[in-house]
Amino acid sequence: MKKTLAVLLAGILCAGMLAACGSSASTSSEPSPAEAGTAAEAGAGEGRTFTVGFDAEYPPYGFKDEGSGDYTGFDLEMAEELCKRRGWTLVKQPIDWDSKDMELGSGAIDCIWNGMTFTGREEEYTWSDPYVDNSIVIAVNADSDIQTPADLAGKIVVAQSGSSALTALTDDPGDGSNDENLALAASFGNLEEIADYNSAFMQMNAGVYDAIAVDIGVAQYQLAANEGKYRLLEQPISTEQYAIAFLKGNTELRDQVQETFNEMAADGTVLKIAQNYTDFNLPDMLIVGK
Amino acid sequence: MMFLSIVRQIIGGFGTTLLLFFFTLLFSMPLGILFAVARMSKFKPLQMFMQVFISILRGTPLMLQLIVVFFMPFYVFGLKLSTGWRLYAALIGFSINYAAYFGEIFRAGIQAVPTGQREAAEVLGFTRMQTFWRIVFPQMVKRVVPPVTNEVITLVKDTSMAFAIAYAEMFTMAKQVAAQMSNILPLFVAGIFYYVFNIVVAGIMGMIEKKLDYFE
Numbered sequence: 001m002k003k004t005l006a007v008l009l010a011g012i013l014c015a016g017m018l019a020a021c022g023s024s025a026s027t028s029s030e031p032s033p034a035e036a037g038t039a040a041e042a043g044a045g046e047g048r049t050f051t052v053g054f055d056a057e058y059p060p061y062g063f064k065d066e067g068s069g070d071y072t073g074f075d076l077e078m079a080e081e082l083c084k085r086r087g088w089t090l091v092k093q094p095i096d097w098d099s100k101d102m103e104l105g106s107g108a109i110d111c112i113w114n115g116m117t118f119t120g121r122e123e124e125y126t127w128s129d130p131y132v133d134n135s136i137v138i139a140v141n142a143d144s145d146i147q148t149p150a151d152l153a154g155k156i157v158v159a160q161s162g163s164s165a166l167t168a169l170t171d172d173p174g175d176g177s178n179d180e181n182l183a184l185a186a187s188f189g190n191l192e193e194i195a196d197y198n199s200a201f202m203q204m205n206a207g208v209y210d211a212i213a214v215d216i217g218v219a220q221y222q223l224a225a226n227e228g229k230y231r232l233l234e235q236p237i238s239t240e241q242y243a244i245a246f247l248k249g250n251t252e253l254r255d256q257v258q259e260t261f262n263e264m265a266a267d268g269t270v271l272k273i274a275q276n277y278t279d280f281n282l283p284d285m286l287i288v289g290k
Numbered sequence: 291m292m293f294l295s296i297v298r299q300i301i302g303g304f305g306t307t308l309l310l311f312f313f314t315l316l317f318s319m320p321l322g323i324l325f326a327v328a329r330m331s332k333f334k335p336l337q338m339f340m341q342v343f344i345s346i347l348r349g350t351p352l353m354l355q356l357i358v359v360f361f362m363p364f365y366v367f368g369l370k371l372s373t374g375w376r377l378y379a380a381l382i383g384f385s386i387n388y389a390a391y392f393g394e395i396f397r398a399g400i401q402a403v404p405t406g407q408r409e410a411a412e413v414l415g416f417t418r419m420q421t422f423w424r425i426v427f428p429q430m431v432k433r434v435v436p437p438v439t440n441e442v443i444t445l446v447k448d449t450s451m452a453f454a455i456a457y458a459e460m461f462t463m464a465k466q467v468a469a470q471m472s473n474i475l476p477l478f479v480a481g482i483f484y485y486v487f488n489i490v491v492a493g494i495m496g497m498i499e500k501k502l503d504y505f506e
Contacts, residue, residue: 026380058464066295066467066470108371108373108375221472225473
């Protein structure tokens with residue numbers, strides 16, 4: 001009796017492992033970004049899946065909708081429209097932001113479309129044309145005595161790890177172009193990293209941090225959701241642009257996406273989607289289709 | 291109202307956590323017995339190999355093991371990864387890791403059975419298989435229930451690590467809801483889910499322990 005049970009369990013185990021292997025094998029037959037990019041498969045675009053990697057804790061660009069529970073956001077709505085026009089099947093894949101390069105490099109996702117900062121990362125990915133002008137700002141508690149970046153001296157500042165705000169404060173291109181921000185960062189008591197901005201705001205509210213370096217769109221989402229708790233310093237620490245990132249060298253997929261994106265910009269669809277996010281200032285930040 | 295909305299959204303992720311939990315248990319327990327038997331093998335190379343293998347599984351972060359399992363088909367064999375692979379990779383990573391711990395617990399349980407019983411079985415003409423399954427195994431099961439309960443409860447909470455390979459389980463959902471609402475409450479609601487689930491798990495394991503306690 002026990003023996004039969006053990007054999008049965010072992011059988012299930014083997015079946016499970018086989019099923020797992022089978023699925024990974026069948027995966028290889030699906031069109032993938034690298035194949036689509038290298039093999040001449042321009043015509044094979046119809047009906048393919050288009051997997052967008054995004055950070056689901058990054059409103060308003062990608063987040064979980066309260067009503068439907070689906071993932072939505074400015075960038076994901078644009079991806080939906082783009083896939084509809086191209087006849088592609090959209091897969092919205094929330095990812096661990098720190099693993100984004102591995103996800104993209106292994107072909108697990110086709111692109112990163114999630115308020116992805118183009119400025120300063122030009123050489124690392126194959127990019128679409130930039131579509132949003134973003135600023136990196138400093139958010140502080142409403143009752144804080146910090147008024148200008150100079151007041152941040154000796155304070156504890158936090159930014160999301162792998163974020164453009166962190167890059168802006170730590171990147172040293174060696175040509176002096178970022179010296180001002182590096183000097184600013186050096187004046188901080190400490191520059192800390194955190195996994196997501198939502199925790200950063202909660203912790204600042206609780207007194208752990210004095211200030212947060214953050215993209216203006218995200219900052220405005222937090223300000224709108226917690227009225228009167230936080231405010232922004234007037235002077236942004238840097239300005240940058242957002243674009244869609246593809247695996248370096250995957251120009252074929254980029255060109256297909258860019259073509260449809262340009263159509264969407266030209267007929268006003270991009271602006272229309274941005275207007276769903278007026279609370280976050282997105283229509284003003286848009287640099288195409290206006 | 292907000293609370294209900296949070297609960298409704300987190301329940302959506304509870305299924306994925308449950309799936310991961312249930313199948314990890316299903317695969318890692320028999321695999322653990324295999325590990326234990328191989329670890330005690332009289333064939334030295336196999337025994338040494340298992341010793342090193344288990345030592346690596348216990349000595350490196352589970353999160354790293356998940357990443358290795360998920361990305362290996364691409365970086366080592368050049369296979370393309372799909373979204374469906376995330377669940378399988380998580381199951382394989384969790385199952386092998388937990389099998390290492392279960393294997394050591396089972397080994398302790400097996401070795402706790404006095405040698406005299408094995409010798410007696412041999413004298414009575416039992417084969418080695420019969421000795422293991424009819425005499426050693428039932429006694430091992432009785433003894434390992436408390437430490438296994440520990441591991442099972444840890445597994446419930448460890449499922450939250452699956453997001454390292456972007457498998458969106460319950461805690462990931464809770465974090466996403468927290469970001470959407472810009473509120474810390476969803477994390478506590480998730481905590482309640484884990485706690486209630488663990489009370490149920492501990493209760494079931496307690497019942498099993500009582501039921502197996504047939505000599506007391």
